Amino acid sequence: MEAQKEALQRIISTLANKNDEIQNFIDTLNHTLKGVQANSSNVIAELDEEFDGLYSILDEMKESMTNSIKQEQAHKSQELQNQLSQCSNALENSEELLEFAARSLDIKDPEEFSKAARQIKDRVTMASAFRISLKPKVSDNMTHLMVDFSQERQMLQALKFLPVPKAPEIDPVECLVADNAVTIVWRMPEEDNKIDHFVLEYRKTNFDGLPRVKDETCWELIDYIKGTEYTLSGLKFDSKYMNFRVRACNKAVAGEYSDPVTLETKALVFNLDNTSSHLNLKVEDSYVEWDPTGGKGQENKIKGKENKGRSGTPSPKRTSVSSRSPLIRGSRDRFTGESYTVLGDTAIESGQHYWEVRAQKDCKSYSVGVAYKNLGKFDQLGKTNTSWCIHVNNWLQTTFAAKHNNKAKALDMTVPDRIGVYCDFDGGQLSFYNASSKQLLYTFKTKFTQPLLPGFMVWCGGLALTTGLQVPSAVKMLQKSENGLSGSASSLTNVTQ
Numbered sequence: 302m303e304a305q306k307e308a309l310q311r312i313i314s315t316l317a318n319k320n321d322e323i324q325n326f327i328d329t330l331n332h333t334l335k336g337v338q339a340n341s342s343n344v345i346a347e348l349d350e351e352f353d354g355l356y357s358i359l360d361e362m363k364e365s366m367t368n369s370i371k372q373e374q375a376h377k378s379q380e381l382q383n384q385l386s387q388c389s390n391a392l393e394n395s396e397e398l399l400e401f402a403a404r405s406l407d408i409k410d411p412e413e414f415s416k417a418a419r420q421i422k423d424r425v426t427m428a429s430a431f432r433i434s435l436k437p438k439v440s441d442n443m444t445h446l447m448v449d450f451s452q453e454r455q456m457l458q459a460l461k462f463l464p465v466p467k468a469p470e471i472d473p474v475e476c477l478v479a480d481n482a483v484t485i486v487w488r489m490p491e492e493d494n495k496i497d498h499f500v501l502e503y504r505k506t507n508f509d510g511l512p513r514v515k516d517e518t519c520w521e522l523i524d525y526i527k528g529t530e531y532t533l534s535g536l537k538f539d540s541k542y543m544n545f546r547v548r549a550c551n552k553a554v555a556g557e558y559s560d561p562v563t564l565e566t567k568a569l570v571f572n573l574d575n576t577s578s579h580l581n582l583k584v585e586d587s588y589v590e591w592d593p594t595g596g597k598g599q600e601n602k603i604k605g606k607e608n609k610g611r612s613g614t615p616s617p618k619r620t621s622v623s624s625r626s627p628l629i630r631g632s633r634d635r636f637t638g639e640s641y642t643v644l645g646d647t648a649i650e651s652g653q654h655y656w657e658v659r660a661q662k663d664c665k666s667y668s669v670g671v672a673y674k675n676l677g678k679f680d681q682l683g684k685t686n687t688s689w690c691i692h693v694n695n696w697l698q699t700t701f702a703a704k705h706n707n708k709a710k711a712l713d714m715t716v717p718d719r720i721g722v723y724c725d726f727d728g729g730q731l732s733f734y735n736a737s738s739k740q741l742l743y744t745f746k747t748k749f750t751q752p753l754l755p756g757f758m759v760w761c762g763g764l765a766l767t768t769g770l771q772v773p774s775a776v777k778m779l780q781k782s783e784n785g786l787s788g789s790a791s792s793l794t795n796v797t798q
Contacts, residue, residue: 347553370446377439387433395430466496466549466556469529473562476545480773482534483564487547489529495551499526502547502558503533505540505566512544512561520546537769538568569654570769571647571755578643579636582759589643590763638679644672645755653725655776656755657736657767659718660693664762668692668704669720671731672756682758683709689745690756691720691733703733703743712743723776726753732780739775 398421405417425431467490475486485501502520506512523531543566546558575584581595636642649671658669668682670690676682682690683704692709693716694700701716702709719736726749733742757764 366446366448370443373443373446377441380438384434384438387429388435391429391433395428398424398428463551463553464495465554466493466551467491468557469499469547469549469559471545471547471559471562473564475530476562476564478564478566479771480534481536481538481568481769481771482532483536483543483545483566484530484532485545485547485562486530487559489549493549493551496549497551498524498549499529499531500524500548500550500555501526501531501545503543503545505543506563507541509542509563511563512546520544536566537767538566538771539570539769541565541567566771568769568771569647569649569656571645571656572768573643573757573766574646575643577635577646579641581641582643584643587766587768588763589757589759589766591641591759591761593761636678640677640679640681640758641760642676642680642682642756642758644676644757648674648752648754649724649726650752651726653723653728653772655721655723655770655772657719657721657770658757659720659765659767660759661762661764664693664759664764665696666692666694666758666760667762667764668756668758669722669733669764670704670756671722671724671753673751674754675751676756682756683707687751688756689731689747690758691743692758696761703745705745710743714740714742717742721773721776722755723772723780724753725780730780732776734776734779739773739779741779 401417401424402421405414405421408414408417469487469489471485471487477484483503485503487499489496501523503523504512504518504520506518523533542563544561544563546561548558549556572586573584573589578584578589579595581592583590583592583595635644660667668690670682670688672682672685672688676685676687680688682688683692684707686706689703689705691701691703691712699716701712701714703712704710717735717737717740720742721734721736721739723732723734724730729746729748731745731747733744734740735742757766
């Protein structure tokens, strides 16, 4: 009976999974159908626009060429009109001279005849009829403005849809996920010299495998990529995976998307656990601030004088915090006394992890490290054998030290603006770095026997936390060399149970 129930449960689970796959495929088909309808309307509109543009060019060319013909006609007509006018004037003068010459033949007086003959000779010599050209300056030929559009007509008749670029192929082997950056590499299945650029789309997801239509964030787009690879940098890996797809575009059309590729972008993501905080701490997801009026505000009402004149407003030095969203105090007294501590809400039980912390410039004292869950309510980070940290004290004079089991190791170096924390649970290693330069500050080597929680202590100031970070490549390289050097941590190393 039990075996049959188990078998039936497996069948039910298989059917449920298959139904989920089919439903997801149905959603994809419906989404694709809507896309076909919308895209068909779009390409028809674009076709109308292209032909309207072509008609407009033809109209402009016809008008321009017609104007050229009219200008040639006007030029030739003007030249011929000028010649015609000159010839008419010359002819009129010549006819007048001819008539004068004919009358002169009837003159009987030799002296007057001689005078008339000289006048006729002089006028003939100067007559325009003998100086003008009797050849037209221009011809009536207009064949140089004739057109033959047979080739263009063939080209227009050969118009067809521009070939759609083929879908690129993303190469998962060449893709790289490192240092909170992802480099995507793709190639075309065949050479296409008409490709103008590529479009890359990506989105974060917690599902492995093919992208889903439902319950997914929208694709984010990066356009006009000229090469066949692209690097997305400065990412926060707050999801397990990222989907990527890419398509090629020519001057007029975009091709189909490549098959989507899912890359793992796993990193430790945690927030501060406000239920674990000291009542003098105000806590939000990734920020903690010390508040002198905190939980003691209620107690000090009884003391009266100690609380006289004290207001609940933030220190003027921390006015920038006032623009933040309201911070939440711990709902219970997990830490008390002088243990101004808050823990992370996610336990580390295996693997290698990295996060960073930035302190306010006016922060008087703070600690950054890890601790077991059983850290006592009065315990301070680094003062027990269940916690490890580096401590910065800016009160009166700056001190910088690594602490564990109530022992301190002074660190002779400048306190960085940001501290990177590297935890290798399985390798029993906790290292602190200058997050900007990746300079190693200190390394604890031990054997972790219980789950670890990130821990933070702050007094007179605030700490900002950045998670979702991969272990930086520079830290990985330093860890390889550091694994052969254990002397720097020997004074504080302790194998805890």
